[in-house]
Amino acid sequence: MKKYLFLLLISLVVISCSKVKVEGNVKGGSPLERIEFIEASGVATLPLVNIGVDDKGNFKGDFKAPKNGMYAMTYAGKMNFIYLKKGQTLKVSGDAATFPEVYKIEGDAKKNNDFITETQKYLQTYSSKLNMQLLQKKESDFLTEIKKVHSDLEKNLDETADKIGPDSDVVKLKKDELATNILTFLVQYEATHGQAIGDPSFKVSKTFTDYEKTLTKNNDRMVEELPVYRNYLLNKLGQDFQNFAVKQKDKDNASMSTIFARFLATNKEMSQKTKDYLLAFVIAKFDLNPYTSEVEKVKKISEEYIKDSEVKKDLNSAINAVFGLKKGEEAPKVNFVKLDGKSGNLESNGKPTLVMTYASWNPYIAQSTIPVLKEVVNFYKSKVNFAFVNVDDTKEQFTKTANAMLKGIPGTNYYAEGGLSSDYAKKFFIYGFKIPGFFLIGKDGKIASQTFYNLGDAKFVEEMNKISGLQAPSVNPQAQLQNDLLQQNPKTDSAKTK
Structure with missing residues (x-):
């Protein structure tokens, strides 16, 4: 004991x-x-x-x-x-x-961030001296100048570190970042110099590639810590990958990450850690779209090719956030607080349920979302339950918001205690960028749809018709929700202003 x-x-x-x-x-x-x-x-x-x-x-x-x-x-x-x-x-x-x-x-946290701020100011001042003409210089002159740039900036990092006293790990990180910026210049030079001087047959020398290798000696550390270094590697691999991709028989049907995974498997010199981070990077960038990607195929690529458990875990978190719970999966049991103060679970009453997750601070929610929601509820209420789950920071704000915004709309109001840190948010993969959001639970208690963010989405209407047995009139697809309107005017409207 x-x-x-x-x-x-x-x-x-x-x-x-x-x-x-x-x-x-x-x-x-x-x-x-x-x-x-x-x-x-x-x-x-x-x-x-x-x-x-x-x-x-x-x-x-x-x-x-x-x-x-x-x-x-x-x-x-x-x-x-x-x-x-x-x-x-x-x-x-x-x-x-x-x-x-x-x-x-x-x-x-002051010292470390003061160091970063000071070195960034110097970098911005120094970089004003650099221009695209550097890429037109002959290789030997280019290397002399770019090495001086590296030396000057690294010297500033050391001098600033002596003055401010940051942790050694921060200095190391900034030096890796500096090396990556230099590498980016090298990639640009190699790709564009031939065109700039009118010699398409131009190839960099061994001196050039040897210098490049000295900057990548901490490759595995840099690929783990710096997304910008992953971008450098992807740019470096770009042409070889294109050449590989065009030869694939299924190039018109296979996903970008499927072909990229095969391509990485042919590289015997690259470390497994590098392959894992680059593949995860490509999957996150190209294949995490709930409307165009098939989640099981994405997961299969991750399981088959990525070996690092932390990379795989991190990528799975992103997959779960984007795709949500799998259709047909049992909906997790969660306790909520109702508007009357009593605790309870989502009630089915033998009917499917449309769950709306929202918060008072969602822009446009009262102005744009709720009027469309009322129409949806009025049409389907005989065949579908409606659950409105609030993820505000406090129960008091939930009570105020539900009474002001959802009063009179048929459905049950629930509060997820803890808001976006609640048990509900964790089990259903709810984040601030995913609300307001809507998903269906079947009368059997299983997830019945993906998460939707637009009540005018044709696929949402299709799912509602299918689960209810009703046939809704056509809905204006321009009835956009907060996620689409957010970029236009994030200050306009919210339940808190009512």
């Missing part, structure tokens, strides 16, 4: 130490906006946390950091990067007009 308690204590300490605590203020911030943190080097790039901003611009939250490294911080459609370590406390502030592009950091 003592050994068990000791191991339990150790596990609690590990979980606690991996959490990053975040707090701060966005001056002039809006409660309609949210702050998200995303691990930038991973394959999935899914939000780790979604934090609300109050009417004074204050925010506070925490999330489990999978690793020390760069994280994307997003707010109001804008993004910036920040270096975080497990167990840190991050205090960040800024003005709504420029946040997070411009921000101030306090706490134990």
